Amino acid sequence: MVILQNATYIHPNKDVLFQDLQFTLNQQEKIALIGHNGVGKSSLLKIIGGYLPLNSGILSCDSTPYYIPQLFDEYATSTIGDTLAIGDKLKALNAISNGDASIENFDILNDDWDIEERAIEALSSWGLTEMHLDQSFNSLSGGQKVKVFLAGITLHRPELILMDEPSNHLDTKSREQLYRLILDSQASMLIVSHDRTLLNLLELTAELSPKGIQRFGGNFQDFSEQKDLEKNALDQQLQNKEKELRKAKDKEREAAERQNKLNARGKKKQEKAGVARIMMNTLRNKAEGSSAKLKSVHQEKIGGIRQELHELRLNLSDLDQMKFGFEQSATYAGKDLVDVKDINFGYAERLLWSEAVSFKIHHGDRINIQGDNGSGKSTLLRLILKDLEPSNGIIVRAPFSSIYIDQDYSIIQSIKSVYEMAESFNQSGLQEHEIKIRLNRFLFGKETWDKSCLALSGGERMRLLLCCLNIASQAPDIIILDEPTNNLDIQNIEILTAALNDFQGTLLLISHDKQFISDLRIEESIDLNKN
Missing domain, CATH: 3.40.50.300 (P-loop containing nucleotide triphosphate hydrolases)
Structure with a gap:
């Protein structure tokens, strides 16, 4: 094929x-x-x-x-018709219907007389019932x-x-x-x-x-299991090579100590025997040469092991190389953060939900907000964050800190460089070199520090945001995520998952990714399809 x-x-x-x-x-x-x-x-x-x-x-x-x-x-x-690659046929059909019976129009249509009906039926099968082909x-x-x-x-x-x-x-x-x-x-x-x-x-x-x-x-599950076996083998190789490096260093130290003792013992014997000074210098130079040669042999072996270790570490995934370590929020577990009582939102008499919405959010909760497209998931988040006020009902909010993360990671400011963005989260007075150490942990080497955030990919923006949260003196009470995996590859989804599982605060999530929801251990949900 x-x-x-x-x-x-x-x-x-x-x-x-x-x-x-x-x-x-x-x-x-x-x-x-x-x-x-x-x-x-x-x-x-x-x-x-x-x-x-x-x-x-x-x-x-x-x-x-x-x-x-x-x-x-x-x-x-x-138009929708053009996108479906039937725009020319629709024009030809329309021209024939209006009396233009040219051979060219018949050739274009190619006896596909029901093309319009079939296109509308195909769109309807995907719920696009009010679409026009010339829209x-x-x-x-x-x-x-x-x-x-x-x-x-x-x-x-x-x-x-x-x-x-x-x-x-x-x-x-x-x-x-x-x-x-x-x-x-x-x-x-x-x-x-x-x-x-x-x-x-x-x-x-x-x-x-x-x-x-x-x-x-x-399938992908089979592929992942095979990769896990390879990763476990790599981990074992790394452990063995690190053990080999420690042994080589111990042998180098022991050999140097033995050589130093031999040299000292030889010097004492020479002094007792009254060896001439010129001969003493020759013997000393010879002893130093032996020590240097011995050291060179061990250093060469250690250098070889270090190179092999470096090459093995290059095969580690980004996830294995990163360190998260969120600072925890100051809010205690179980504290009531948001109490939503019979709310709705809309204009005049046209309300978003057929039934009023009620729920509570406690510190440490992990909640997925479910619903079809257009069911008001993002609107509900804006109501929780007080960007909007409900048309009906009330929302009681305790004081809390939060961060809102959309699918484009828009919190990362395009006008700043990578380092400037990281530094803007430095609330605890970290020194410049400490910020750069954190950037390195999240795979931003020195060649990226002056790079514009505008040039970052979706995965890079996500990793930079995680780094910024790591730099901040205190984690937010609530992390709110709106379709955060849409522009990420699988490896970056795994990085985000690991980081969020390290976070002890409250998670509010909008996502249709079942595996992502499961991996975050989210068991509570607010289903807006029922409202």
């Missing part, structure tokens, strides 16, 4: 993204394509989809790929844009489907519909996603790295 041979792609800025890549996607295979941010997953999909050219190598596809992008910037001026695509929400492309699968029935983060922006109900589509489809699929529920539906996994593409039999 898809064959890539010796494929090389070079960015316009001359950076080589991948070189001599080999990859095959066979008939009806469904493969999860995973890898760290920036390794080239999206570019590879665009190359297979025909949107980017290879610099060298061969690409062969047996059928026309249907491509669902992660970003929709190029469709800003398109601006850019007027839609993120979730609606994704659904338009998913409706295109129903409309065109492609044999080869490429998806780039298709569950982004989808609520739980729409994700379930996407999962069913993937399971039921007979098409070949190559899917890039950080949604581990989705990844576990696919029977094959391919990891893209600077070394190329490696295929694994089994």
Whole structure:
């Protein structure tokens, strides 16, 4: 179905993204394509989809790929019909209906007389019942844009489907519909996603790295278990090498002590024997040379072990290299922070929820706010934070500190450098070198300290924010997260999960990522679909 041979792609800025890549996607295979941010997953999909050219190598596809992008910037001026790739047919059909029976219009339509009805039916199957095919695509929400492309699968029935983060922006109900589509489809699929529920539906996994593409039999869970075995083996190698280094240092010290004792003993004998001064200097120089030679032998061995240890540590994941260590908040466990009593929000007589909302938040709670797109999840967060006041009911708030984290990590100010952003959280008077030590812990080396925050990826913005919270003298009482995993790869989701599990305060979360919710040990929920 898809064959890539010796494929090389070079960015316009001359950076080589991948070189001599080999990859095959066979008939009806469904493969999860995973890898760290920036390794080239999206570019590879665009190359297979025909949107980017290879610099060298061969690409062969047996059928026309249907491509669902992660970003929709190029469709800003398109209609929904254009996005579904039926704009020309709709114009031809409209022209024929208005009396323009030209051969050109009939050729374009190609006897597809019910194209409009089928397109509307496909959109309706994804809940887009009030959409018009001539409506601006850019007027839609993120979730609606994704659904338009998913409706295109129903409309065109492609044999080869490429998806780039298709569950982004989808609520739980729409994700379930996407999962069913993937399971039921007979098409070949190559899917890039950080949604581990989705990844576990696919029977094959391919990891893209600077070394190329490696295929694994089994789903993402199988892949993770295999990686865990490799990690455990690496941990054992590190422990053995560190033990070998300690032994080598002990031997060096013991050998030096023995040599020093021999040299001292020899010197005393020479002095008693009345050896001439010139001979004493010669013997002393010879002893010092022996000591230096012995030291050089041990130093060479220790240097070799250190180099091997360094190379092993390079294989550690970012998560294994990081240190979190949040300062804890000053609020005691179980304290009432927010008491929401029969609230609603809206304008005039049009209220957001059919039933009033009531709940309590205590210090240490971990709560997921659930609901379909448009159910008012973000509005509820703004009410809790006092950015809005309820139309009905009351909210009683105890004094608390909080930090709000959206999917773009907008709290990271683009006008600041990495170091300036970290320094802005320095409330306890840390010295400059101490701030830089913390940045290093979160994988920001000295070459990044002057880098603009504007240039950071989603994962880097997340890590910088975690670093800032680590630098702050006291953790907030509440961390509020609104779809925090949408722009993160799997490794960065694991980093965020580990950090949040180290946090002892209150978590309020909006997320449709079931695995992320489970890993954060969130058992309480506020379901706005019931209101």
